Amino acid sequence: MLVSQQQKLQDEIRALAARHGRTRAALVPILQDLQVRYASVSDFAMQVVADEVGIHPAEVYGVVSFYAFLHSQPSGRFQIRLCQTISCDLAGKARVARQLENELGIRFGETTPDGRFSLEWASCLGMCDQGPALLVNDRVYTRVSAEQVHRIIDDCRKVFGAHAAQAAHAAHA
């Protein structure tokens, strides 16, 4: 990472710590904000967060590795999470899953080489009466069929650009 980028990240983390508080209880909110902005929490970011909150970096890593929505490895700008739990399973999630893999050319647990899409399984999304359900970042899709998968991915591609994360967020608000 370039020094200037490191400096920028460091400043950003300091601002987050100032906002959420420099206490252990603020750790998860700080990490969540970083996850949204950078689609992962890098080793360097964990080190800075640890300094800000006053704990050992290994403790930060312990937290990042525990939660499914925090990633220490780079993940896609668009995180697609398909519910794998029983009601969505009964509603036909297997075919949606296969089609997601076909359209993106990756398997579950992988990220496309261009860094746009990650494909993951999710535990129950609370949309059990309208399955199969999936999340794209913070947007929820219900009653998804295999033939709709293509359109969902296309929607994401359209908003992808220099400000993809913000654009995606604005479109969902």
Next chain:
Amino acid sequence: MQPTSSKKTPLTFDTIAPGQGLAAALKKSRADIIGEVSASNLRGRGGAGFPTGTKWNLAAAAQGQDGGAKYVVCNADEGEPGTFKDRVLLLEYTDLVFEGMTIAARAIGATKGILYLRGEYVYMRPHLDGVLAARRTAGQLGANILGTTGFTFDIDIRMGAGAYVCGEETALIESLEGHRGEPRNRPPFPVNTGFLGQPTVVNNVETLASVSAILAKGAAWFRAIGTEKSAGFKLFSVSGDCGAPGVYEFPLGITVAALLEKVGGTGAKAVQIGGASGVCVPASEFGRRIAFEDLATGGSIIVFGQGRDMLHVAKNFMEFFVEESCGQCTPCRAGNAKLLEGIEMLERGACSSAYLRELLNLCETMQLASKCGLGQSSPNAFVSIVTHFQDEILGRTAAAH
């Protein structure tokens, strides 16, 4: 493709005007508020069924360290498979939930509230933040609430990050404190030593909305609904093989058969009551009642039609628990993995009945020795499916499914 409302029946909550419960509560002394909740026999709607009045009493009596604050936490980490009634409450009855938190705060003397919202529900944030802002403007949150001198209380929202176990109250508190969501030993209970070591009440979303209704309409009204040991109405999240899946309200004590009739699920092969950690009830037992004294549930009802492969169901549940076990204690971490392995043997038709008995013994060990509710209840579905559908799962050939 866009989510639609899940509400299938009118709810009692429709008849409760926001503000009514809080206004009634503020006319009472703290002890009388708790007395009213205790008299209603309200039990925790998350599924464990602990008496809410008792919990509040303990928290009210507890002394914070160094005169520190007390906390009210709303557990909106709705993660039990097949449960989505809290989603409806949070989106469509938001005020009743925040009002319940405010009433709880008044009762136990808390100054700070936290809504712990599961990460998967992050799309609700703008709505929830908006309601909180409106409540502050209306004087329902902040200093001297509704003119009650000295009653100061406000609510923050904290997001979960995709961990089912954080629905367990001590894991939730660990998460709030910035740790891995690993459950604590109990005692001490959160009512004495909760968030940041201070007395903390953790209540489910529906419990808190019910509190608003109880204060508005009175304990006697609430107690007259349901059964003696399971008072009141309850929301049910119904999914699976039925005509009209969605959120329903029924009095506690309803039989499985009566519920199936209402949701268009008659003729089902089996029903899972209580989500992945609940039990699988076969058709021969559809006369049983859904209530704390018989089939306890946080509201998850999953219907399985005649054609469903019950071993596939058991496998889905076990994959869930292997994924969601926090890994802290051995019975749960190793036990769930071992059970999943056993299910895969059954799938291949390679499991002897002697080994199946071993697995059932392991289930008992997990139920007894796991540290928290996750490991204690994760074998339930497997045990009930093996018990009721043994004929279907033993001696499989590749063509059987």
